[in-house]
Amino acid sequence: MPRVWVTHASAVTALGDTLDATWKGLLEGKTGIRRLRRFSTAPYPVGIAACIQDLDPGDSRSLIYDLIDRAMQNLPPLPKDTLLITATTKGPIDLMERVCRKTETGIETLLIPHLVASLSRKLKLQKSGFNISAACASSTVAISQACSQIALGKAEAVLVLCADLVSEFTFSGFSALQILSERPCAPFDRNRNGLSLGEGAAAILLMSPTRAKAEGLFPLATVCGWGVASDAVHITSPAKDGKGLIQAIKQALNIAGFSPDAISAVNAHGTGTVQNDRMELVAFHTVFGDRRLPIHSIKGAVGHTLGAAGGIEIAVSIRALQEKVIPPTTGFADPEPLGKGCIFSEPVMMPPGYVLTTNSGFGGVNAAIILGKGNAS
Amino acid sequence: MRISLLGIGWATASTLGTGKDAGAFSLAPGHFTEAVTNIRLDPPYPRFGRMDDVSKAALAAVVLAMKDAGLEKWDCKRAIGIIAATRTGCLKTDMDYFQDILSHGGGSASPHHFAYTLPSTFIGDASIYLGITGPGFVVQEKNTLSLTGLGLALDTICRGEAAHMVAGAYDAGIPEPLGFGEDSKPYAVFLVIGKAVPGRMGYGEIETAHRGTVRFRGKPIYNLLDILRADPFLSKKDSSNRKGIDPCRPGSL
Numbered sequence: 300m301p302r303v304w305v306t307h308a309s310a311v312t313a314l315g316d317t318l319d320a321t322w323k324g325l326l327e328g329k330t331g332i333r334r335l336r337r338f339s340t341a342p343y344p345v346g347i348a349a350c351i352q353d354l355d356p357g358d359s360r361s362l363i364y365d366l367i368d369r370a371m372q373n374l375p376p377l378p379k380d381t382l383l384i385t386a387t388t389k390g391p392i393d394l395m396e397r398v399c400r401k402t403e404t405g406i407e408t409l410l411i412p413h414l415v416a417s418l419s420r421k422l423k424l425q426k427s428g429f430n431i432s433a434a435c436a437s438s439t440v441a442i443s444q445a446c447s448q449i450a451l452g453k454a455e456a457v458l459v460l461c462a463d464l465v466s467e468f469t470f471s472g473f474s475a476l477q478i479l480s481e482r483p484c485a486p487f488d489r490n491r492n493g494l495s496l497g498e499g500a501a502a503i504l505l506m507s508p509t510r511a512k513a514e515g516l517f518p519l520a521t522v523c524g525w526g527v528a529s530d531a532v533h534i535t536s537p538a539k540d541g542k543g544l545i546q547a548i549k550q551a552l553n554i555a556g557f558s559p560d561a562i563s564a565v566n567a568h569g570t571g572t573v574q575n576d577r578m579e580l581v582a583f584h585t586v587f588g589d590r591r592l593p594i595h596s597i598k599g600a601v602g603h604t605l606g607a608a609g610g611i612e613i614a615v616s617i618r619a620l621q622e623k624v625i626p627p628t629t630g631f632a633d634p635e636p637l638g639k640g641c642i643f644s645e646p647v648m649m650p651p652g653y654v655l656t657t658n659s660g661f662g663g664v665n666a667a668i669i670l671g672k673g674n675a676s
Numbered sequence: 677m678r679i680s681l682l683g684i685g686w687a688t689a690s691t692l693g694t695g696k697d698a699g700a701f702s703l704a705p706g707h708f709t710e711a712v713t714n715i716r717l718d719p720p721y722p723r724f725g726r727m728d729d730v731s732k733a734a735l736a737a738v739v740l741a742m743k744d745a746g747l748e749k750w751d752c753k754r755a756i757g758i759i760a761a762t763r764t765g766c767l768k769t770d771m772d773y774f775q776d777i778l779s780h781g782g783g784s785a786s787p788h789h790f791a792y793t794l795p796s797t798f799i800g801d802a803s804i805y806l807g808i809t810g811p812g813f814v815v816q817e818k819n820t821l822s823l824t825g826l827g828l829a830l831d832t833i834c835r836g837e838a839a840h841m842v843a844g845a846y847d848a849g850i851p852e853p854l855g856f857g858e859d860s861k862p863y864a865v866f867l868v869i870g871k872a873v874p875g876r877m878g879y880g881e882i883e884t885a886h887r888g889t890v891r892f893r894g895k896p897i898y899n900l901l902d903i904l905r906a907d908p909f910l911s912k913k914d915s916s917n918r919k920g921i922d923p924c925r926p927g928s929l
Contacts, residue, residue, distance in 0.1 A: 342782035388794060395767075399774045406850050412763055412818040429824055432765070432796050433813035440813045444828060451831055453888065468774055471782040472790030526837075527811035531753055531803040534723070535791050546755070546809060550837060661791060662800025664812055 349602030383428030434660025461610030484571030497602020518673030526550025541582030563652025569596020599630030685740025757810025840870030
């Protein structure tokens with residue numbers, strides 16, 4: 300089993316600017332999904348999302364920089380040779396909207412590589428780094444690649460910065476797909492009717508144990524396995540049999556050297572769409588059989604944060620391992636038949652073992668990460 | 677581990693080609709529209725006509741690379757992955773999509789158009805068409821032709837996570853009217869790497885050496901185009917059993 304340590308994890312969501320605030324809100328069953336005021340929702344049948352109200356564009360002119368800055372607060376000093384990998388689907392999409400509206404000029408700042416280079420300069424890293432775009436699995440894929448680089452000895456420290464904004468651009472698209480829920484989304488509920496968009500960011504610092512010790516850092520968690528696989532079925536709908544997700548989970552188990560019995564809880568993608576949640580339950584049922592392990596989704600609380608979702612969910616899963624508590628699935632009340640005995644509307648104690656966290660996205664991409672507890676207090 | 681370069685496919689503003697046509701590869705100003713208009717995939721891919729131009733070009737280059745490697749036919753899905761690098765990604769599609777929103781109102785957004793506002797969507801198309809289920813994602817960086825994506829693909833094979841990988845880059849440049857200069861020399865270049873395929877000659881071995889240096893046929897390379905420009909890229913012996921399309925006449929792939 301490869302050893303990759305998570306030495307820092309932070310998250311910014313509509314529940315708060317820190318992982319503590321998000322964790323507290325999750326346990327209390329709060330939701331950050333509210334009426335959307337960033338742009339007019341008059342043309343759309345749905346008008347809610349989980350926005351962070353006081354983001355400031357500042358000199359950068361895109362809200363994404365403030366969002367990421369908040370996620371980077373309290374980062375430990377980074378080694379200069381830290382590899383930076385960002386994970387975002389649309390990056391400074393608000394700038395592109397303004398270019399289209401002709402209230403902004405300049406093209407270079409629209410490009411995601413510009414964002415990556417800017418962050419690298421700000422962090423005073425030796426190399427520029429790169430962004431990984433894999434739809435709503437971007438963060439999870441980025442973290443899997445970070446772990447692979449560390450496991451192969453090609454990097455000793457990798458910072459994964461994950462972020463996406465709520466914008467009219469993405470809102471209009473999901474509205475056109477008719478998968479936005481009129482009320483805050485209800486993952487795995489039998490009456491769910493779609494997703495709620497959200498915005499957020501996460502900063503996950505991964506290191507080899509040797510380097511972490513040399514830097515005086517301790518593991519919040521250990522990444523034990525990772526997997527990425529494609530459905531090869533449809534562009535915007537998941538495979539009904541969950542085969543791509545099953546393949547990603549099995550690959551993660553294989554890398555970890557675990558049997559499915561080692562997994563004691565699942566942080567699912569759980570978007571709240573009819574198709575996604577059903578596909579995930581089919582996949583989990585295939586992998587874990589009749590075993591009723593707790594499965595939860597945080598999207599009823601923080602919305603679907605797109606490319607940032609996996610990073611935020613990994614940060615939350617690390618806290619779950621530390622606290623030995625699985626947060627409730629906010630918005631959930633009445634389970635899908637396959638989810639009976641697995642989904643909870645209250646916090647539940649986490650059995651000893653490892654957490655599996657998964658994400659899936661457009662293009663049929665699926666990704667899975669297995670996390671074990673660390674020893675940092 | 678010895679990893680072979682098994683296939684090459686590419687598309688530019690005016691031409692398409694495979695490894696045997698590498699000598700004809702050159703970046704030229706223009707748009708993908710000219711190159712992709714007459715492409716007919718064989719067997720057909722029903723969604724192809726509805727894809728945006730940059731996705732069509734990238735898909736065509738991937739399909740050509742897989743054909744060049746002899747891996748295009750399938751009965752059962754295979755764990756082959758795709759890693760694509762890009763700088764501008766689907767920026768033109770993004771801007772066209774949002775201009776439609778501004779012109780016709782948000783309620784008129786096209787779900788189909790929206791699906792191609794992700795630079796990775798064509799990877800989903802390629803996975804469906806070619807029956808491949810390995811890892812698929814896009815790397816966005818300033819220097820699209822750098823070897824980051826190829827390096828990650830080599831690592832994927834070395835870790836045993838896939839037997840073969842498709843790695844490459846695509847870029848359509850900056851859309852008008854924001855810019856139409858040197859950047860707008862569109863290209864899509866993809867390589868198939870992995871264990872040698874029986875009955876097929878590879879183009880040579882690719883290896884990662886000390887400090888991340890990548891070598892092709894024993895010589896260091898610094899970007900993807902170095903592979904197409906490798907001298908001698910193909911001996912007659914290597915190319916004798918290869919088939920490719922006329923690099924100057926996009927048509928049936």
